[in-house]
Amino acid sequence: MISLLLWAINYNENERLRTTLISDALWVEQTLRFQLSVDEDAIARLALDHAHHQIGLPQFGDRARIHLQNNPEVLSIALFDADGRPVFSVPEGAASGGDGTSPLPVRATAAASVRPIYGPLTRTADGDLVTSISTALGDGGSVSAIISIRSLIARQIPWWITEKYAVQLVDIDNVVLAEKTRVEPTDTGLTHKISFDPPLAGAWLTISSYRVGGNLSNNLLVAGILGLSLFAVFSLLVLYRNGLKRQAAEMRLRSEMAFRRSMEESLTVGLRARDHDGKILYVNNAFCQMTGFTVEELTGRKPPMPYWHEDRIAETLARHDALNKGGLKIQSFETCFRRSDGSDLEVQVFEAPLVDAHGRHRGWMGSIIDISDQKRAAEIARIQSQNLQRTGRLVTLGEMASSLAHELNQPLAAIASYAAGSLNLLQSPDCDHRQVVGALEKLSVQTERAGQIIRRIQDFVRKRDPKFQDVELASVIVETASFLEADASNRHATIKVVAPKGLAPVRADRILMEQVMINLMRNGIEAMAGPPTRRVRLEVELRQEDDHQVIEVRDSGSGISPTVAGRLFEPFVTSKQDGMGMGLNICRTIIELHHGRLEHRPNPTGGTIFSIVLPVPQPERAAAE
Numbered sequence: 121m122i123s124l125l126l127w128a129i130n131y132n133e134n135e136r137l138r139t140t141l142i143s144d145a146l147w148v149e150q151t152l153r154f155q156l157s158v159d160e161d162a163i164a165r166l167a168l169d170h171a172h173h174q175i176g177l178p179q180f181g182d183r184a185r186i187h188l189q190n191n192p193e194v195l196s197i198a199l200f201d202a203d204g205r206p207v208f209s210v211p212e213g214a215a216s217g218g219d220g221t222s223p224l225p226v227r228a229t230a231a232a233s234v235r236p237i238y239g240p241l242t243r244t245a246d247g248d249l250v251t252s253i254s255t256a257l258g259d260g261g262s263v264s265a266i267i268s269i270r271s272l273i274a275r276q277i278p279w280w281i282t283e284k285y286a287v288q289l290v291d292i293d294n295v296v297l298a299e300k301t302r303v304e305p306t307d308t309g310l311t312h313k314i315s316f317d318p319p320l321a322g323a324w325l326t327i328s329s330y331r332v333g334g335n336l337s338n339n340l341l342v343a344g345i346l347g348l349s350l351f352a353v354f355s356l357l358v359l360y361r362n363g364l365k366r367q368a369a370e371m372r373l374r375s376e377m378a379f380r381r382s383m384e385e386s387l388t389v390g391l392r393a394r395d396h397d398g399k400i401l402y403v404n405n406a407f408c409q410m411t412g413f414t415v416e417e418l419t420g421r422k423p424p425m426p427y428w429h430e431d432r433i434a435e436t437l438a439r440h441d442a443l444n445k446g447g448l449k450i451q452s453f454e455t456c457f458r459r460s461d462g463s464d465l466e467v468q469v470f471e472a473p474l475v476d477a478h479g480r481h482r483g484w485m486g487s488i489i490d491i492s493d494q495k496r497a498a499e500i501a502r503i504q505s506q507n508l509q510r511t512g513r514l515v516t517l518g519e520m521a522s523s524l525a526h527e528l529n530q531p532l533a534a535i536a537s538y539a540a541g542s543l544n545l546l547q548s549p550d551c552d553h554r555q556v557v558g559a560l561e562k563l564s565v566q567t568e569r570a571g572q573i574i575r576r577i578q579d580f581v582r583k584r585d586p587k588f589q590d591v592e593l594a595s596v597i598v599e600t601a602s603f604l605e606a607d608a609s610n611r612h613a614t615i616k617v618v619a620p621k622g623l624a625p626v627r628a629d630r631i632l633m634e635q636v637m638i639n640l641m642r643n644g645i646e647a648m649a650g651p652p653t654r655r656v657r658l659e660v661e662l663r664q665e666d667d668h669q670v671i672e673v674r675d676s677g678s679g680i681s682p683t684v685a686g687r688l689f690e691p692f693v694t695s696k697q698d699g700m701g702m703g704l705n706i707c708r709t710i711i712e713l714h715h716g717r718l719e720h721r722p723n724p725t726g727g728t729i730f731s732i733v734l735p736v737p738q739p740e741r742a743a744a745e
Contacts, residue, residue, distance in 0.1 A: 129340060137310055137329060141285070145312040145327035148277060148287060155276050156319055159194055159267060160236045160253055162187045167255040167263040170199065177208050184210040193272040194265050195250065202260030238319045241269070241297060249289075249298045251320060269298045269320070286328045289316065297323065390467075390488035393474055398423040398440055401474075401483065410467070410490055412460030427457045427465075448473040448481060454491070466492040535563055586632060586713065590625035593633070593662055593669055593734070600637040601660065604645070612655055613645050619662040626669060626734050632710045636718075639703045640673045640730050647677030647727065668733050676727040680720065688720065 166183060169175045175183070177199075184197040188210060198209035239252035248271075254264040269289060277287050277300050286301035310329035317323055390407030394400050399422045403415055411418075411427040418425070423440075424433050432455065443451060450472045457465040470487040542559045601615045608615050641658060648656040659674040680688060689708045704718075711718040716734040723729050 134310070138312075141310055141327060141329050142312050144281060144285065145314060145325070148281060148327060149314050149316070149325055151276050152272060152316075152325070153319075155191070155193070155272060156253075156267070159187075159191060159265060162191075162194075163197070163236055163253050163255050163263055163265050166197070167257055170263065171257045171259070180208060181210050193268050193275060195268050195271075197263065197265045200262045200264065207261070238321065240321060241323060273298055273300045284330060286330070288326045288328070289320075290324050290326050291322055292324070294324075294326075390486075390490075392418075392486045392488060393483060394486070395483035396444060396481075400425070407488060410459075410465060410488065411457060427459070429456055429458050429464075432456065443471055443484065448475075464492075465490065466495045535567055539563060586629040588627050588629055591628040591630050591633065592621075592623070592625050593628075593671060594619035594621050594623060596630060596633050596637060597660055597662055597671065600634055600641060603634075604638065604641055607642065608645050608658065611645050611649055613648055614655070614657045615641065615645075616657055616659045618660070623662070623664055623669060624736050626714075627737050628714050628734065632713070636707045636710050636732065637671075637673075639707050640732075643703065644673050644675035644677070644728075644730075647675050649677075664736075665733075667736050667738070669736055671732040671734075673730045674723055674727065676723065676725060679722055679726065680728055685720070689718070 166175075166180060170180055180199065188194050188197065196209055196211060199207045201207050236253045236255045239254065241249055241251050244250055249269040251267050251269065252264050253267060254262050256262050273287060273289065281287065282300055286299065288299040288301065289297045291297060312327050314325045314327075315323075316325045388406055390410050391402070391404040392400060392407050393402040399420065400418050403418050405415075408415055408418070413426060423437060428436055436455070439453065439455075450470060452468065452470045454466070454468050457467055459465050468489045468491045470489075471484045472487070473481055474483045474485045476482050542556050542563065545556045545559065597617055597619045601617050604615065637660075641660065644658045648658065650656065656676060659672075661672045661674070663670055663672075689704050708718045711732055711734070714734055716732060719731045719733070721729050721731070
């Protein structure tokens with residue numbers, strides 16, 4: 121605190137000195153500029169009066185001498201003609217430089233400037249730094265004055281400035297051109313630099329402070345020691361008072377601990393604290409009620425715990441090791457405990473770092489939530505969803521019964537025909553066995569075809585869990601279109617499929633994807649229903665877009681009403697008069713199960729476009745799966 125106090129006082133002192141330095145530097149600058157402006161005005165008046173023939177050379181010389189006497193920094197004043205030749209000067213001969221005390225001034229022309237201009241800074245033979253002030257005359261001549269910078273600084277800067285500061289005129293490389301100083305400045309930190317260009321080209325005015333040491337620091341140190349002594353006495357008094365307050369604080373702490381314990385015991389979330397070795401440090405009442413074990417049975421126990429499943433001990437120990445290596449961050453997972461009565465307990469566990477009052481990581485605090493009811497509800501919902509999907513497939517097959525009967529009737533009729541023909545051939549006296557073999561082979565093909573239709577229907581309606589595998593969407597689309605070909609023909613429609621082969625397979629359940637395609641394609645065919653004379657076409661296209669594959673089903677029907685479009689995928693919402701409103705909802709559920717999305721939009725040529733977007737697994741992700 122004492123050091124901080126000394127630093128603050130020293131900082132304030134430096135800021136005060138710097139502020140004073142800047143203020144004085146600006147004062148010096150204005151003083152020098154004012155004196156140069158006085159000289160400028162004198163030269164300008166002489167030039168103006170002489171140009172208007174108000175004064176002759178004698179009066180010009182008298183007024184120039186008066187100005188030189190009153191302003192010693194002005195070494196000479198000269199009059200030049202239009203060719204730059206000196207006409208008159210005060211003192212005499214100064215314009216030609218014959219006296220060796222000053223250089224020739226810079227001649228100003230009438231076109232150069234309406235104000236006096238300054239010449240460059242130069243050194244005279246005696247080492248003085250001089251410059252010139254020139255003012256143009258109307259006839260091309262000029263009036264010039266030689267100014268001594270050393271004399272200007274020495275005369276215009278008062279003694280009280282040089283008692284505190286070193287005043288220097290330097291160039292751009294900090295080479296001293298002229299100065300007025302008592303001693304060499306030692307503190308470069310207290311320096312202020314002001315550009316003096318214009319009027320002096322390339323010149324800077326530098327003001328540096330002389331730092332004079334004082335006894336302020338010693339006084340502050342003594343004051344700090346006295347303050348510390350007073351503070352020690354005050355601390356003893358405070359310590360005595362704190363001793364009286366400690367007992368009351370301890371009582372409040374006991375009450376607070378009892379209150380916090382009551383809060384923990386009233387929670388429905390189980391709490392379990394353990395150290396890095398897995399030994400249980402604390403459990404609350406909710407955790408004991410979940411597992412059926414008492415606090416005494418759990419506290420202080422090391423792994424394996426009695427509520428662990430015997431077949432999950434290795435998995436739990438590995439999870440604990442990974443938790444210790446994962447760093448100080450909250451982690452969560454789901455697992456299954458075993459109650460004391462042997463029943464299963466599905467739980468969600470949140471593990472958070474257990475840090476003591478000294479900031480040391482003592483172990484982990486677990487928050488355990490019983491999710492058995494949620495698991496049961498999720499399982500029931502899953503079963504209901506599967507039943508709903510199977511019901512949807514059954515409804516679809518019921519609606520397509522006539523088409524399926526027609527599709528089965530063709531191979532069965534062919535079988536009957538080939539069987540009758542074979543029988544006739546066999547009963548013929550001159551039977552050709554080769555013809556019978558050919559007929560039987562064709563009969564076998566038709567039998568296989570009928571069997572494939574029956575097996576496809578059985579797979580489609582069978583109750584089963586989703587089976588994800590690599591599926592080529594092109595084959596799904598082609599087979600579905602073939603399956604619906606008879607139904608489309610009955611409705612005077614054709615199905616055009618654009619599905620290029622060779623696209624990467626996607627992870628999908630083939631039966632579920634066939635269900636989606638059947639629903640979308642049948643909806644499109646039904647939406648285009650019209651008079652028998654009107655032939656319509658349903659377009660189905662498969663294409664690759666970046667890391668997704670897109671299936672579009674385009675119909676040319678009447679489209680979807682705007683009042684229904686926003687809720688089309690909701691249950692029991694349909695645009696068909698006899699529809700149940702579940703088909704599209706089931707389709708969207710199936711597509712979302714595949715991590716894709718199902719969308720719809722108006723067809724620019726009339727009708728509706730349904731789009732299925734499915735992700736294509738990356739090589740590394742597919743390998744991990």
